[in-house]
Amino acid sequence: MCGIVGAVAKSNIVPALLEGLRRLEYRGYDSAGIALNNGGLHRLRTTGRVAELSKLADEQHFSGETGIAHTRWATHGAPSERNAHPHFSGERPNVAVVHNGIIENHEALRQHLQSAGFAFTSDTDTEVIAHLISFHLRKNPDLFEAVCRSTGELVGAYAIAVMEEARPERIVVCRNGAPLLLGLGESGTYAASDASALLQVTRRMIYLEDGDVAELYSDSYSVVNCQDGARMKVARAVQESELSNESVEMGPYAHFMQKEIFEQPGVVANTLEMVLNAQSISPRLFGSEAENIFNNTDSILILACGTSYHAGLVARYWLETVAGLPCNVEIASEYRYRNPAVGANTLVVGISQSGETADTLAALGYARSLGHRYSLGICNVAESALVRQTDLRFLTRAGPEIGVASTKAFTTQLAALMLLTMTLAKLRGRLTGEKEREMIIALRHLPVALQLALQVEPQVKVWAGRFAKKSHALFLGRGMHYPIAMEGALKLKEISYIHAEAYAAGELKHGPLALVDKDMPVVAIAPNDTLLEKLKSNLQEVRARGGELYVFADADSRIQESEGLHVIRLAEHAGSLSPILHTIPLQLLAYHVALQKGTDVDKPRNLAKSVTVE
Incomplete structure (x- = not known):
């Protein structure tokens, strides 16, 4: 959630800042702003879209060589222009600040700063940061030092970019628990929340770590780690981003979500690439220490949120049935506040598309503090905190996922979790050579099967016209398809705003049947x-109460259409991989219902792509 772009260059950086914000729109936001340090601090803010901010910048001939920009998703204070970033301290020395995350001790700091004479003009925790830095600048007129001192007083997760009015040739940025990276261009130095914002100007990236404070000039930079009160100059590796401009552009599709649904055959094939050309599966898929850790594993704990949690629920069926390992799946935000029993030989698996999901990272840290020894991260971003914090890792190859409602990240997570299941089953002697070959053949066929599943789109469009007039929907599944029903309900409510709930079909008579009409x-x-x-039998219970049924079936499932019972058939049955196939029509249903209703498909209200705060 929220997005930061900053730049110090030798030419006008406004187009780069605004294009960076546009590329960060997928993260979710309700206001946007830009500030320049050009003969003083100047800013533009709006509660509209980035396009509106760009229009204002054009009208006012906004230009400069040093600036910061931001898209805000409201936490403290309602969406409004006065709460939009950037925030100025106003008091001398004047600074401008943009911030992602939450400052947990902002109320105490606000009282302290008010008593020191600082006047607040917003309801945000971010304005506290601006005044706190200004407060420290009065004691020591060095912005880098003031930022280091200020971060020592902040409690919470944050990424911050700061400009000082008196020094227009630099900006200072810092990271603690929220993603932030630097970009090294030919004529400037940049900062952003993720790489997609900077591909327009450079592919050379530096990923900051928690506690890092960086000073940026147009032709140089330096990084110091200020964690735990220490000051240590550090050299972070410069990496060449593998992302392409094309991967974050919409191409011929109407929405990013539509593009990402149709990319799934390709990205699943990419994720499985190391297996599709092999005759057997190897623990080294998960890291050099995987075989030793897997051989010592006697149970699995999966920690995740939202769609990733649903992937974990499917994996529980696979891990227990195929690998014979007990598996518990926890919502990360709940697990971190429990006092659960601990098995020292439990493998803790964290799943996150971005690798920056705050609750998942905190839950992993909590699990480690309780005594869990082994951890594995399944993630789509190689440079993320999740990848850095786990003993083992598997990178899905979904590519950038821009639509807020996750699609291709989910199916690639499922593909990765099937590989994990097969690996553990093989090491435990539960996967014969013949069975292993059969499963690898099924995985090789999976991209083709996904392509066939996409062909039901015309039939789904017809159903979408009926759903668009409804206010509620019920989703049913059994066994390993129950989590897929949960995912289908989540997708429908996320982007169409139709209330939808999922139930294990056997639970129908235990309450939900009362809703059916x-x-x-x-x-x-x-x-x-x-x-x-x-x-x-469950479907008959629905029909007996006058309910209207919409059934996604396999070609050979012997369910016939009749009055009040509509059937769309997938081309084939995929056995244990069936949950991945059945995800496709549910995604298409949500997408086309949202189109019918005219909602903002890629940026649904109140939601953010990467939830980096609790």
Whole structure:
């Protein structure tokens, strides 16, 4: 959530700042702003979109060589121009600040600063940072020193960029618990929340670590780590970003979500690439120490949030059935406040698309503090905090996911979790050579099967026209398809704003059946597996109460259309990989319902892509 772009260059940086903000729109925001240090501090702020901010900048001929810009997702204070970033201290020495994250002790700091004579003009915790830095500048007129001293007083997670009016040739940035990186261009030095914002100017990136404070000039930079009161100059590696400009552009699609749904055959193939051309599976997929750690593993704990949590729930069925390992799946934000029993030989698996999800990172740290020895991160971003903090890691290769509602990240997570299941099963003697070859063949076919699943889109569009008129929907699944029903309900409510809930189909008669009537569409996932006959009984319960059924079935599941019972058939049954295939039509349903309703598909209200605060 929120986005930062900063630049110090030898030419006008306004176009680069605004283009950077545009590329960060996917993170979610409700206001935007830009500030320049050009003969004094000047800013523009709006509660509209970045396009509106760009229009204001053009109208006012906004230009300068040093600046910071921001998209805000409201935490402290309602969305309004006065609460939008950048914030100025106003008092001499005047500084401008943009900030991602939350300052937990902002109220105490606010009282302290007010007693020192600072006047506040917003409701935000960010303005506290501006005044605190100004306060320290009065004692020592060096911005870098003032930022280091200020961060020592801040409690919380944050990424910050600061300019001082008196020194227009530099900006200072710092990171603690929220992502921030530097970009090294030919004619300037940049900072941003993620690499996609800077691909327009450079591919050379430096990923800051917690406690890092960096001073940026147009032709140089320096980084000092100020964690725990220490001051140590550090050399962070310069990395060449593998992202391409094309990967963060929409191309011929109407929305990023649509593009990302249709990219899934390719990105799943990329994620599985190391296996698709092999005859067997190796623990080294997860790191050089994986075989030793896996051999000592006697249970699994999965920590995740949202869509990643649903991926973990599917994996529990696989891990327990195929690998024979007990598996517990926890919502990260709940786990971190429990006092659970600990197994020293439990492998803790953290799943996150961005690798910066605050609750997941905190839950992993908590698990480690409780005595869990082994950890694995499944993530889509190689330079993320999750990858750096885990013993083992598997990088999905979904590429940048811009749409707030996750699609391709989910299916690539499932592919990675199947590889983990197979690896653990093989090491435990539960995967024969013949079975391993069968599963690898099934994985090789998976991209083709996903491509076939996308062909149901025309039928889904017809259903979407009916759903768009509804206010509620119920999703049903059994076994390993129950989490897929949960994911389908989440997608529908995220982008169409239709209230949707998912239930294990066997629970229907234990309460949810009371909701069923002609105005409550019921979506069921009906693969041709051992639970199909049980599911058919649940569907009859819906029809007997006048409910309207919409069933996603396999080609051979023997469910026939009738009045009040609509069926879309996938081309084939994928066995244990079936949850991945059945995800596709549910994503398409949510997308086309949202189109019918005219909602903002890629940037749904109140939501952020990367949740970097609690």
